Amino acid sequence: MTKDYEDLQCLDTEENGEPIGRDSRLWQELRELRENMTTSNHGLGTELHTLSAADSKLWQELRELSKNTTSSNLGLGTELNTLSAAGHSLDGQVKSLESKLQEQTRIMEEERSRFQLHIQRFLADLRTVQCQITELKDNSSKGTCCPPNWTEHSGSCYWTSRVSKSWSDAKQFCQTENSHLVVINSQDEQKFIQHLTIPALMWIGLTDSDGKWKWVDDTDYNKTPKNWGPGQPDDYYGHGLGGGEDCAHLLSDGLWNDDHCSRSSFRLSSTSAAWRVNSRTEPPLPPRASTDPMPAPWGDPGEDPGGWEGLGWGRVESQARAAPFPRALLPLGPRSPLPALLCEAPSSHPCPAGAWASPLMGGRGRSLSVLEIPAPL
Incomplete structure (x- = not known):
């Protein structure tokens, strides 16, 4: 039966009418095609297996990388938290040190102020004793004892400075010396101040920085004499220093003028300051110096040298x-x-x-x- 079937299969013909046999050309081509497909399938299977293995390895590497990254992030987070805590601690220490420094500075300032006060009191007491000794030696009582280089008038002592300062600096300097910029309470005092200062330009203790003229010792301005120069005070704004003129000084003729408080000089003259203090304050002494000798000839007593x-x-x-x-x-x-x-x-x-x-x-x-x-x- 098998043989008959095979014979029947052989009865098929090729396109040219010839029967197809196992040795025919078409049959050989089919066998080659089948072999090629088998080989290709085998190669594809091998490549698929290789790719599958590579994919598995890649996934394993990705998992390891993810694990390492997570671990690194955790480590960095821990370090960041540690650094942040250290930063907060350091900031707290800095603030604590700043607070201690401020407290120490405050204490030192208080101690310095107390020390200066003790010195001022000591010098005042010493001056009082010196005045008493002088009075005992002279067997007299002057009533007001002014320090050396100060000028007495009507129970007060006056001193003129050669140091150019702004009005505020002059005021502050007076305060550190337990004195104040001069306050002119009467025409007699005005004449004395003119006699003392002409022709120098001197700050006086008068200001209208808040819009109203006031003396530095709170003396009522309206109850004191006014000695303004012609057209003054004019609160001039054209000086280019900003604002008007809020501080008073003596002109070269002794009359008053208002000017910008920041000025330390006027024209070719230096702005100085005049102080008025009681007999128990310690004055700053003028510096000792020496340059040219006195002009000659001086002439007889009563004659003035030229100029x-x-x-x-x-x-x-x-x-x-x-x-x-x-x-x-x-x-x-x-x-x-x-x-x-x-x-x-x-x-x-x-x-x-x-x-x-x-x-x-x-x-x-x-x-x-x-x-x-x-x-x-």
Whole structure:
């Protein structure tokens, strides 16, 4: 039967009418195609297996990477938390140190203020004792005892500074010396201040920084004499310093003028300050210095050196010579930035020790000359 079936299969013909047998060309092509497909399938299977293995390895690497990343993130998070805690701790320490520093600074300032107060009281007591000793020696009582280089008038002591300062700095300096910028309470005091300061420009203790003129010691401005120069106060804004003019000073003729409080000089003159204190305050002393000798000749008592004005009598020692001269000398002329010698000793006594600077010696326009005044013997 099988043979008959095979014979029947052989009865099939090729396209050209010839029967198809196992040795025919078409049959061979079919076998080759089947072999090629088998080989291709085998290769695809091998590649699929390889890809599957690679995929499995890749997934394993991805899982390891994810695990490592998670572990690293946890480690970084822990370190970040540690650093954050350390930062907060450090910030707390810094704030604590700042607080301690502020407290120590406050304590030191309080101690410094107390120390300065003790010194001021000690100096005041010492001066009082010195005044009492002087009174006992002279067997007299003057009533007001002013420190050396200060000028007494009507129970108060006055001192003029040669240091240029703004109004606020001058006010502060006076306060540190237990004094204040001069307050002019009467025409008599105004005349005395003019006598003391002309032609220097001096700050006085008068300001309208809050829109109303006030004295630094709260004296009622409306109850004191007014000595403004012509057209003053004008609250001028054209100086380019910002704002108006809120602080008062003495002009070269002794009248008042308002100017910007930040100024430390006026024209070619230096702005100084005049102080008024009671007899129990300690003054700053003028610096000692020495440059040019006194102008010569001085002439006879009562005669003024050229360019100077004499206001009294006394005696001083210069570097070059001893000579009688007016007890109060004031330089004349527009280029007079500093007050000259201001000495209020009686004519029978030498002037107090100290160095007093003045320009325009003898009217010859020198930049600066100094008189060295020795202490009384």
